Amino acid sequence: MRKEVPMVLTVLAGLFVIVAKYLHAVDQLGWFTVGNRWFQIVYAMFFLLGVVSLTIVHGKNVQRRRSKWVYSLILLICMYGYGILTLEQTVDGPEANWIYNNIIVPSDSTVFALLAFFITSAAYRAFRIRTREATVLMITSVILMMGTAPIGDTIIPGWGTLAHWLMDVPNSSAMRGIQIGAYLGGFAVALRILFGLERAHLGGAS
């Protein structure tokens, strides 16, 4: 029963979405929108789980004075502190806004900026002419990198046009193929769930 009940619920929910989306008479009742709202409410309840998980993991770190426990303490103070603050003055309150603009925005941008450094070292590590395919990948990446920056056209006029052509023609064709395949694959997974063949999300390795 542990797996059967959730499986039956999943199949019923899947059929509900199909009926509510495709059949005009049911669509007019607006069940799809109501179903979506239920989903949002259930989803919101799960946030409590996240808070509980963080509290347990980092609470244990602090309690047992594990290495770097101070960071766990800071995390707990920030999480509960910001939560209480925004409950009191909403997310657009003056202090909440100040924290957002002066702490969250710069920290987020900083971590995003790491990407520039990591891409640089990854290019150094990964782009090797090991095989014919790897050579094509490397040459294409250099053409695009230089062509999408003004330096490409400055060195060789028309470099940017070549980069645009690569993006517009070979890239778009390949992307379409991959996207069609990926959407179909995704749909096949949905059908497997609907037919009760895919059960991994209910737990276990099989």
Place this chain on the structure above:
Amino acid sequence: MPFGLSLLAQEESKAVWGIFTAGQAGAFVAVAIFAILVYVMITRARAGQSIREIHKIPGLDAISEAVGRATEMGRPVHYTMGLPSITDPQTIAAFPVLGYVAKLCAQYETRLINTVPDVVIYAINEEIIRQAYLEAGRPDAFNPDDVRFITDWQFAYVAGVLEILAAEKPAAQILFAGPFYAEAMIFIEAGALAGAIQVGGTASTAQLPFFVAGCDYALIGEEIYAASAYLSKEPIITGTVVGEDYFKFLIFAAIIVGTLIATFATSNPLATFMTS
């Protein structure tokens, strides 16, 4: 009348063929054909009739090699799904692979760290890993603290994973299956810095080049959706993948016919039907 119903009830639109929602008739027919093809293949597989096999996917074969390496080195395995969502098919495709990895880790007595930026997925993953340990006969080895919800904020999650990769130095990192965004490249390079063998797979097209260039083994696009069939070797599930391939031929035919009509005719009845 609940909120939402009253709003939508004001919007009267005409039904296509008296049955379907406007704009959905073509899609419904396509979905129905696809479902029938998949059902036929499943029935053939159930009856023991021959169906095509899935080609070799080196990336999936490499998972056991990666877990084995972690076992030899006495270091953990890190599993990330990127920024998963229960409404994304890529995430659903990742669950069987997580279960497979967890079972391997349980059998090899290797620690598995799973970091999660989504609360719903966190609950599901914990259950999947717990069950996998149970099926492997080692329920006591399951440590719930190794399934970690970090935050649902993308770059805060990235920071958390970077700390875990630097501190725990996993010998293997599995990035499967997404959706992945800007965090993918950071994880791949940080994994390389930690000395981990990396197996990645995603259908997030913007991140595919990074997976191909940065991971030791990469699964691209629809390969990820064949993972559960490939790993389970179950003919019935394989039937769904074969059905999908047959449907692809129909799509190719529709593309060719549509292109010819659009090029040489003044009106395109195929396009009109699909958007009816």
Place this chain on the structure above:
Amino acid sequence: MQWALDIDRRWIWAIIFIIIGIVIIHPLGLPITISPDTQQFYDTVQALPDGSRVLVGASFDVGAQGEILPMIRAFAYQAFAKNLKLYIFDAGWTNGPKLATQVVDQVAKEMGKQYGVDYVNLGYKPGSSTTYTLMTQDLMAATKGVDQNGKSLSDMPIMQGVQKVDKDTFALVFGMDIGTPGATDAWLPLISQPTGIPLVVGTITMSVPTNKPFLAAGQYKAMLDGSRGAAEYEALVGHPGPAIAQQDGASLAAMYVTLLIILANIAWVTTRKKPA
């Protein structure tokens, strides 16, 4: 050449940090050519009748602000010069509308435009696909009747005559695409296609390959391609800004990475063991 393969990554990072730092202090001012994509974007906006309404889909977050905000800034200059009315909104990204409005506020101040008359921040309203769809049926229900700061929308002159997002009311949707939801899965299928309102898109460099097929198929009327597209657009509207300033850094970074790739390959070829 083994040293080149064993080089500490921190040297690679330090050099790129120095290179970009230098061009920020001393810009090179390399000329920027205008690509057909950006010209098409500019022309599409320019062709709108004066005073038209434009829905600005602020589907982005802090991480992407470096590429997206210059697009919105330049767009605000072009839009306000044509007296277009801007409605900033999103139902998937909590911070997008707030960040976009901060930039539009600055341009509006410069051009003498008023909040509530020439532009409005309808805010982030949760609900994702449900809320996007609801906008095409009842905008007041989708926005809960208030702007980002809780002010009543019905009191604002800009909202007079606006019941819902449809072709009669809005002339254009300018949607961003940096992830999910974005132009491909929200602004196109849920807003532009059902209503027939033309869609133009702004995307980050990383997402350009994924979005290109939609532009080629004509589903997007025009697209700004990442930071380079934003720089070209700034040049076209005659208000050079942060995107143009970024281009010198991008140029030198591209050259540096190209040199690194060449160096790594020379080192790899010269040090690899030849088969016996």
